[in-house]
Amino acid sequence: MSAPGTTTRPAEDGPAPVSTPARSTSEKARKGPVDWLTKRLGNGLVQVSLLLVGLIWITPLAGLFFSSMRDDKDNSASGWWTSLVRPDQLSFENYSTLLENSGITTAFWNTVMISVPTTVLVVVISALAGYAFAWLEFPGRDAIFLIVVGLLVVPIQIGLLPVAKLFGEIGLFGTIPGVVLFHVAYGLPFAVFLLRNYFAQIPREMLEAARMDGGSEWRIFVQLVLPLARPAIASLGIFQFLWVWNDMLVALLFADSSAQPLTVALQQEMRQFGSNISVLAPGAFLSLIVPLIVFFAFQKHFVQGVMAGSVK
Template identity: 80%
Template sequence: MTHGTVDGTVEKGAAAQAPAPAAAAAAAGAGHHPPRTGRARRPAGARIGTWLGRGAVQAFLVVVALVWITPALGLFLSSLRSEEANSASGWWTALTEPGQLSADNYTALLADSGITQAFWNTVLISVPTTVAVVVVAALAGYAFAWLEFPGRDWIFLVVVGLLVVPVQVGLLPVAEMLGAVGLFGTIPGVVLFHVAYGLPFAIFLLRNYFAEIPREMLEAARMDGGGEWRIFTRLVLPVGRPAIASLAIFQFLWVWNDMLVALIFADSDSQPLTVALQSEMRQFGSNIEILAPGAFLSLAVPLVVFFAFQKHFVQGVMAGSVK
């Protein structure tokens, strides 16, 4: 009896428990799904709006790029056309008639001793000015940021105050001073003027950038026995390379494209390319076969410099924008 009862009980228990998996499967099929993993899909309307917004931004950037590139393209094509072709039709006709283009204008430009001398004068003015401003500003910026000396903050305030002094204010006084020392009308005189007026902004820029360097880095270098010169050359300069590259680009472009200072401080033997082209326009009026290639040459060099240092320039502009 006991055995039969036990068997009957076991069989009933097994029969009662048997439908449990089927019930679980039915319950799972009734809508109890496991939670989904991964990123939820965005609605179609939101995706279309994002795509349209991105397309509008890209279209706007393309239009801006075309607005900036078109004058340079027109100048380049005009520099490759003859004076007769430029007088007869617009530069855009060269896009459908490439037979108009030739390098004769550049050959004539290189044969013009005045233009070629002005080009090298521009190089002799721009390169030393840029190097001098960057070197002096880097040294002064490090001193104002991390060295302790009497009157440091007051001297830095004076340097910042010089930023508001317009270039036009110092033209006549500096011209008289350079004339007294025999540098008026020479390339060194033009270089000194550009260096003097470029240093306030350069020192202000590099000082603020160097001041963002963590103090712990400099203290660790000093504890390792590094002197100030070693810290400056081995630590500060590599860290500040983006800001230094940006400063060098700005300074070079400003000096290369300058005409006001060169027009006053340079004579016929030391005039840069901007003044030489301006004198050609004044003398010959429509001397397009010289003016167009000369102007494009003056434009091409800054473009080459900018694209060569574009990576460092972007890093310098973005420095400090994010932590």
């Protein structure tokens, strides 16, 4: 009962308010020590850790660079880090001498003439084949694609001697075209597999609309598919270029002295390592800096290509 002179407010219709339940013990226990440490210290610790890892990775590169700018006497007497306090030891004389070495310069251009055509051929052929396997109908398409995928498990060592014998019979052994053809043949299975899977993710409605507008298959491939696949093609080009540029196994067997790349030339200089540091260090840094330039030039497309397909 209510007191005289007072009114009682009727109860409001509707569900009672729902209170947010307290966080369960299992959710609290789900947090590990890493989460606790990150919450307490913030992102500063993570950034410092990444900086330390980056310094560890870049130290050998810095050592190679400083060693390439010191003469043999200084390199034999002390470590490369002494040049940080004695900059008078550093000069570009070793690079000038290296550019005057006809064997090294010839090997460098041989590497370019092997790597660039191989990369271009692999990208072009695999793009055409990948589009055909993804969107064209022809007899035996799936069976042929399975054969291509099966070639991925074939080790490169199995084909060295048979292909070398074949190249010897047709006159390609020891030549740059022979090395290029071998790299193209063993690079195509992975390249076709990669681009076919990327092309297959393109919406079918987009291609059908282009066909209804009168576009031929070639025009659709050039003006629609290739621009969409630019990240994947850039990633494939970077990987293929790095594989061929740093290759030494195939070049040792298939290239003679006039066609040997830079990796083989530097390997031969290793026989007199103690007296050839002034040649090896700048040569190795030259061999290293070119792939880095290529990577950073296409870094944006490379990251997009690696992340493609990871999020739907």
